[in-house]
Amino acid sequence: MAVVSSAxxxxxxxxxxxxxxxxxxxxxxxxxxxxxEDVGARGNVFLITKDFIGEFGERRxxxxxxxxxxxxxxxxxxxxxxxxxxAEIQFADFIYPSFNQIVGEAAKIRYRSNGEYTCPLVIRxxxxxxxxxxxxxxxxxxxxxxxxxxxxxxxxxxxDDVKGLLNAAIDDPDPVLFLEHKKTYRLIKGxxxxxxYTIPLGKANVRKAGTQLTVVSYxxxxxxxxxxxxxxxxxxxxxxxxxxxxIRPMDKTAILNSVExxxxxxxxxxxxxxxxxxxxISAMVAEEALFSLDSxxxxxxxPDVPSMGYALPLEEEFMSSPAEMADAMRAMVKF
Amino acid sequence: xATTITMPQLGETVTEGTxxxxxxxxxxxxxxxxxxxxxxxxxxxxxxxxPVTGTIRELLVKEGETVATGTPIAVIDEAGAAKSAATEPxxxxxxxxxxAPIAAVPAAPAxxxxxxxxxxxxxxxxxxxxxxxxxxxxxxRLAREHRIDxxxxxxxxxxxRVTADDVLAAVTAAPSSPATRTSTYAQPIPGSTVTLTQARxxxxxxxxxxxxxxxxxxxxxxxxVTDVWSxxxxxxxxxxxxxxxxxxxxxxxxxxxxxSLAAFPLMNARFVPASGSGQPSIYVNAEVNVGIAIGxxxxxxxxxxxxxxxxxxxxxxLAAGELIEKARKGKLGxxxxxxxxxxxxxxxxxxxxxxxxxxxxxxxxxxxxxxVVKKLVVxxxxxxxxxxxxxxxxxLDHRVVDGYxxxxxxxxxxxxLERMGPQGDL
Numbered sequence: 016m017a018v019v020s021s022a023x024x025x026x027x028x029x030x031x032x033x034x035x036x037x038x039x040x041x042x043x044x045x046x047x048x049x050x051x052e053d054v055g056a057r058g059n060v061f062l063i064t065k066d067f068i069g070e071f072g073e074r075r076x077x078x079x080x081x082x083x084x085x086x087x088x089x090x091x092x093x094x095x096x097x098x099x100x101x102a103e104i105q106f107a108d109f110i111y112p113s114f115n116q117i118v119g120e121a122a123k124i125r126y127r128s129n130g131e132y133t134c135p136l137v138i139r140x141x142x143x144x145x146x147x148x149x150x151x152x153x154x155x156x157x158x159x160x161x162x163x164x165x166x167x168x169x170x171x172x173x174x175d176d177v178k179g180l181l182n183a184a185i186d187d188p189d190p191v192l193f194l195e196h197k198k199t200y201r202l203i204k205g206x207x208x209x210x211x212y213t214i215p216l217g218k219a220n221v222r223k224a225g226t227q228l229t230v231v232s233y234x235x236x237x238x239x240x241x242x243x244x245x246x247x248x249x250x251x252x253x254x255x256x257x258x259x260x261x262i263r264p265m266d267k268t269a270i271l272n273s274v275e276x277x278x279x280x281x282x283x284x285x286x287x288x289x290x291x292x293x294x295x296i297s298a299m300v301a302e303e304a305l306f307s308l309d310s311x312x313x314x315x316x317x318p319d320v321p322s323m324g325y326a327l328p329l330e331e332e333f334m335s336s337p338a339e340m341a342d343a344m345r346a347m348v349k350f
Numbered sequence: 351x352a353t354t355i356t357m358p359q360l361g362e363t364v365t366e367g368t369x370x371x372x373x374x375x376x377x378x379x380x381x382x383x384x385x386x387x388x389x390x391x392x393x394x395x396x397x398x399x400x401p402v403t404g405t406i407r408e409l410l411v412k413e414g415e416t417v418a419t420g421t422p423i424a425v426i427d428e429a430g431a432a433k434s435a436a437t438e439p440x441x442x443x444x445x446x447x448x449x450a451p452i453a454a455v456p457a458a459p460a461x462x463x464x465x466x467x468x469x470x471x472x473x474x475x476x477x478x479x480x481x482x483x484x485x486x487x488x489x490x491r492l493a494r495e496h497r498i499d500x501x502x503x504x505x506x507x508x509x510x511r512v513t514a515d516d517v518l519a520a521v522t523a524a525p526s527s528p529a530t531r532t533s534t535y536a537q538p539i540p541g542s543t544v545t546l547t548q549a550r551x552x553x554x555x556x557x558x559x560x561x562x563x564x565x566x567x568x569x570x571x572x573x574x575v576t577d578v579w580s581x582x583x584x585x586x587x588x589x590x591x592x593x594x595x596x597x598x599x600x601x602x603x604x605x606x607x608x609x610s611l612a613a614f615p616l617m618n619a620r621f622v623p624a625s626g627s628g629q630p631s632i633y634v635n636a637e638v639n640v641g642i643a644i645g646x647x648x649x650x651x652x653x654x655x656x657x658x659x660x661x662x663x664x665x666x667x668l669a670a671g672e673l674i675e676k677a678r679k680g681k682l683g684x685x686x687x688x689x690x691x692x693x694x695x696x697x698x699x700x701x702x703x704x705x706x707x708x709x710x711x712x713x714x715x716x717x718x719x720x721x722v723v724k725k726l727v728v729x730x731x732x733x734x735x736x737x738x739x740x741x742x743x744x745x746l747d748h749r750v751v752d753g754y755x756x757x758x759x760x761x762x763x764x765x766x767l768e769r770m771g772p773q774g775d776l
Binding site: 278305310350 | 486487488489490491507508511513514
């Protein structure tokens with residue numbers, strides 16, 4: 016797909032979209048603070064915050080020790096006291112030490128203080144596999160957090176959504192976990208409108224319209240699902256692909272409207288199947304739209320193994336593929 | 351447990367076999383190692399022994415038919431094994447049809463029996479039962495809504511499954527339909543047929559039934575609602591703030607209705623037709639359960655305020671508010687709709703001045719509230735006054751009451767409404 020910049024937009028990849036949005040936020044609001052491992056002098060491992068420390072100073076671009084609980088804990092305090100911290104967990108695989116700060120503290124502050132305090136905190140983290148990242152640079156973590164009320168989770172897949180949703184996450188008065196699929200960082204390019212704009216959290220986007228099957232996905236797999244759906248289009252099979260964009264709040268309306276139309280639902284995600292996002296979507300559709308379903312709901316997800324291995328065959332075994340997705344879609348359309 | 355028997359490979363190079371003769375019919379018992387079919391190949395003819403003791407459930411291949419080795423040819427129910435409860439048809443259908451296959455028959459091969467008719471009839475219902483069992487929720491719903499028999503549809507899905515699109519195609523192809531185009535009740539298209547929803551069909555049936563069985567008579571009174579209107583206006587803001595519901599004239603009206611029903615119990619009764627040896631009678635209801643007719647875009651619902659006579663105006667207002675909200679959200683349950691003994695229809699919202707409603711079946715009457723309008727009226731002392739006036743119309747089941755009782759009821763209702771307000775406790 017050729018993407019060309021126009022008068023009012025610029026072509027970027029996902030990593031550039033993150034960088035541009037963070038830069039704007041730092042520029043436009045003095046309360047914005049970035050903190051994390053290597054975000055300062057090193058300019059982040061993907062060079063997202065390169066040169067930020069020179070321009071905004073080390074009081075606003077803070078290099079932290081390798082201590083994730085502290086990164087989030089400090090950011091929670093900053094947020095409660097009026098700053099707009101954007102905390103970075105260098106890889107989602109390292110988020111576990113901060114679990115208590117996110118789940119036990121950040122997500123509960125509004126409730127605990129009866130609305131007196133909020134926690135306008137963004138936690139950004141790269142996640143996902145397909146980059147030979149092995150056990151500690153490949154994991155998907157969304158299912159560990161989506162059970163938690165008080166926490167919003169966003170997982171954009173296209174550069175324009177990255178910008179609009181990151182802006183919305185920064186504006187949001189409550190904590191938002193912002194997930195960036197690292198394989199899409201430089202793989203996915205697209206036009207990004209110039210200037211400040213937001214995309215509402217909790218709104219999905221129909222990336223491809225279709226009539227015979229609804230596919231819900233996000234992250235890298237969304238792109239593969241779109242590719243698979245395009246292949247099926249050439250076989251005259253019509254698949255609708257919904258980009259979930261926000262994992263929580265979940266856009267029930269978009270999913271239900273689509274399923275009412277297509278009567279079939281396939282959920283595709285890289286995270287493990289058991290207890291994953293797909294389980295929640297399945298349950299919701301079974302509760303709300305059973306009598307629209309013309310086939311069993313299916314999930315094509317990561318296998319229930321602890322991680323993808325370093326060896327390429329092991330990673331490939333874990334990851335799905337556009338071909339496998341096309342097969343699953345074809346079987347469901349023809350069911 | 352059912353055991354599926356496949357065409358055996360009679361020789362290393364043999365790829366297919368012909369059923370020469372079935373030695374058993376459906377329903378026959380067979381012993382382990384007993385030959386139950388004779389198979390011929392280009393090399394040999396041989397009897398095939400049963401691997402289990404049991405009863406022949408299905409014969410899947412016709413005599414003379416040639417099938418590949420490995421193709422299922424028969425299903426035998428193993429003797430003494432418990433049948434799987436989950437896949438058993440309900441008792442009612444089991445009585446009229448032979449037991450359906452547990453495993454779906456791939457590509458539903460034509461089935462017949464050497465003994466002719468009975469087994470053939472059985473196998474036909476075997477196929478149709480499995481069509482029902484494989485029906486998805488969407489297929490079942492569409493078939494129900496369009497009153498289509500799934501078993502009459504040829505499936506285009508995998509393994510011959512009937513898909514939702516197959517049902518919709520059958521709807522448009524239905525020969526009974528006078529128009530080829532269909533549309534919906536919510537968005538009717540001129541020159542098309544509107545397929546009735548279940549709710550619409552029931553409404554139609556009940557209306558015809560009531561109008562045909564209960565001889566309707568009609569009467570109307572004009573009520574001065576000025577004072578009760580003022581009372582409502584005084585209370586409405588506080589009520590809405592406290593309860594979240596709007597305070598309309600309806601609960602005041604219902605309160606007056608239940609008091610009048612207490613004074614005229616025959617209006618809260620139903621006609622019981624002669625049945626068998628029983629003579630016709632009138633049953634005077636013990637409870638006063640007032641239905642409220644609520645018109646929605648595609649249908650009409652009449653949820654019931656139970657024991658409305660035990661409720662204050664406020665209690666009625668809360669109950670009505672809750673029911674109306676449920677109705678609009680489509681959340682009314684069976685309990686909300688059952689047990690009505692009399693109906694109130696608030697018909698005046700769009701300015702209707704008089705109407706002749708149809709009685710809700712099994713009740714003696716229905717009363718309406720028409721539009722409240724300001725009128726110049728001549729009062730008893732010949733003075734002129736501007737008053738808020740409202741017509742109230744009554745349809746009655748003339749088998750239960752005559753004009754004497756009905757007009758007494760209406761006069762009583764009028765009096766009670768006119769005595770309400772301009773202030774008091776809700």
